[in-house]
Amino acid sequence: QKEVEQDPGPLSVPEGAIVSLNCTYSNSAFQYFMWYRQYSRKGPELLMYTYSSGNKEDGRFTAQVDKSSKYISLFIRDSQPSDSATYLCAMSGVQGAQKLVFGQGTRLTINP
Amino acid sequence: DAGVIQSPRHEVTEMGQEVTLRCKPISGHDYLFWYRQTMMRGLELLIYFNNNVPIDDSGMPEDRFSAKMPNASFSTLKIQPSEPRDSAVYFCASSGQIETQYFGPGTRLLVL
Numbered sequence: 001q002k003e004v005e006q007d008p009g010p011l012s013v014p015e016g017a018i019v020s021l022n023c024t025y026s027n028s029a030f031q032y033f034m035w036y037r038q039y040s041r042k043g044p045e046l047l048m049y050t051y052s053s054g055n056k057e058d059g060r061f062t063a064q065v066d067k068s069s070k071y072i073s074l075f076i077r078d079s080q081p082s083d084s085a086t087y088l089c090a091m092s093g094v095q096g097a098q099k100l101v102f103g104q105g106t107r108l109t110i111n112p
Numbered sequence: 113d114a115g116v117i118q119s120p121r122h123e124v125t126e127m128g129q130e131v132t133l134r135c136k137p138i139s140g141h142d143y144l145f146w147y148r149q150t151m152m153r154g155l156e157l158l159i160y161f162n163n164n165v166p167i168d169d170s171g172m173p174e175d176r177f178s179a180k181m182p183n184a185s186f187s188t189l190k191i192q193p194s195e196p197r198d199s200a201v202y203f204c205a206s207s208g209q210i211e212t213q214y215f216g217p218g219t220r221l222l223v224l
Binding site for chain 2: 041042043044045046049088098099100101102103104105
């Protein structure tokens, strides 16, 4: 079993829809949770970062962490065609916090 | 800032040849990471450095892979001899803080 599980999709939704992306993990030591966005043929770029549990909002994006369920989510409101990309969750523990473990990535397409 | 710079952007080589990938991190960043991305395995951490010192190389697949960081502004990942299963996109990333790793554009390697 992988430490981080993420449905690879693909996921296709109409413009303006609310998108929900999620990951589950098995390592209870994980404390740092990130979402990266990767456009085709580009490197990943950090989108959201959360430490420990709770919610974090940044514009149309909301990240949620539920450590009791070992489940993290990324919500995209009013989705735009420019949001079409692969979204990767990543996480790490306090010890060796720089060592990120990535999910497989979910490929998302927003249709105009 | 120019961001993380990687070269070459594309590399096609024949099995058995030596391949050298290069990376220039963002100035002032203390951490440097080498990742490999494939469709099957996703994004995997190969090795990372802190202040030019290798910290964790547990992700390096086998002895054919080696990485060096002779100074704060340059790192190499070498594969010798290369094999077709090494075909992947190799990313270099650098970081000055736990939560943000900046990725380069990647090197697309094809081993025939």
